[in-house]
Amino acid sequence: MGGLADFLDSLVGGVDRVFFSVAIGGLIWGMFMLKPWSRRYDEKHLSSTVTLIYYGAFGLALTQGFALIIKVWLMNVTLGVWPFPAFADTIQFKAGMVRMIVMGCLAFYVGSKLSLQPTSKNAWYNATALAIPALIAGAWLAHGAGRFDGRIQLMTITVIHQIAAAAWVGGVFQLINIWRLSTRNAIDPMLWPNFLKQFGKLGLVSLAVLMATGLPMAIGYIDSWNGFIGTGYGNLLLVKLLLLAIALFLAYLNNRGTREFFEQNRETLLFREIPSYIQAETFLLVSILFTAVSLATQPPAIDIPKTTATWQETLATFKPRIPLTTSPTHEELMAGEPGRTAIIGQVPSRASTDWSDYNHNVAGIFVTTIAVLAIIASLRPPPPHRGPYWPLGFAFLGLFLFIRSDPEAWPLGPIGFWESTLESGEILQHRIATFMAFMMGVMEYKARHPNNSNKKLIYMFPLLGAFGGLMLLTHSHVGFQPKTAFLIQAGHTLMGVFAIIIASARWLEIRLNDPKQRQIAGLISAFAMLQLGMILLFYQEPLY
């Protein structure tokens, strides 16, 4: 079961930060935007705002407890010993327990007091005061706590950075809530544009604080260009910045639409397109949170100069070349495995590298072909009696990868299906990814078919795609391993970014009203697919 624990451990941190943002961002929203003690709001509006904070705090308490259980589980299966009482003395355990207990108390207070008196200023102040120890405890869960120089300063700016992130992400969740209420006519329709306008200011302040605190941390933890481009830490920061740039573009569109509404009384963007932009922005912000957690679990670039790749080495992994279309036999591969996986005196295996290159390159042929067909279908839609066939390509890709990904396990190798899936985190991730590719293909084919009656099916492709992207972004266990491991990861992280773009753009293609904008979003999604396919097509593993 170690594999399952490893897999859950890589995801739980991101889920934790999403709940954190909903709870803390919700409190900031209440204290600075809503101020329900000084203005009148509909009861439904206030109760759903408080409920969101309650879910955030309760979810965070649960996730934090779950994260500690997974850590104990992982240590138990990896080290073969029960980690207590030693683990109870660690900072991670103590800070984790504080967060769990404090958030449990906050959830209780919000559920039993704030929800009954949502207009009481005291109740809001008390809830915020209750959350403070959990915010402070977060300082011990990031790198700052382990530094010798400027420890207190680094811990302080990390906490401020986390609060600013929560204000932005939590605010977006509150906005979606307001939109949901206004589509049900449960609140005054003018609240939507008014809060959008106010949120523009909150977003700008959050961004300024994120940059003012993020940049000194980045400069403190990364001391060279090679560290930025050639380590897992730097690479994940780069990914964060890329995703941030796209989220900012969507934030700009929201802002423009809101200004048009107030200055020119133009409603079109505000009620038709902006809700969808905000949903897509949420995909991106959640991905940034998952990436941030991955980043904070990697050794800072400044600590690993000996295992840092040069930027030339990193770029070389993306260099175009003729894809490998012939694979070594299974026997050739297995013959090299004992040497390659030996703990001492490892012998590189050409067959293993070629096996992996072949898998990736052939997957690249699948994905680029699918992308080209998707682009054609977007420009010249298929006849009205049938949908496009390209989604089925993902189903075939899933089958191909299921057979080839883990040659040591069933169906090719001697290790059984369940044994391999539950014992190895990597195999479990492969199994989930291949199953998802298969299901995405089948469901998207059905969803796009004119006879499809299940209107919700169309959302499965972007949702599963985003989940796949998060898996790629969080599966960064390079740690202190040789730089070859980083070079393998660099391509996978970039594919994670493109998966998030595919998912968010597809979401927009489904949700937007304007046919032109929908077509553009569809093309962006298909071009991101093409980029992802090209990374796979030219993928080349270093021999180690």
Ligand code: HEM
């Ligand atoms: C200029 C932009 C940004 C820079 C330079 C930056 C930089 C960083 C750095 C270096 C860390 C790692 C701290 C460590 O290693 O302990 C970090 C953590 C973090 N960042 Fe950012 N960041 C930026 C924007 C954002 C944005 C837009 C968000 C989310 C909306 C965000 C959310 C976070 C969170 C939640 C953490 C803490 C992760 C954890 O608690 O495990 N950052 N950031």
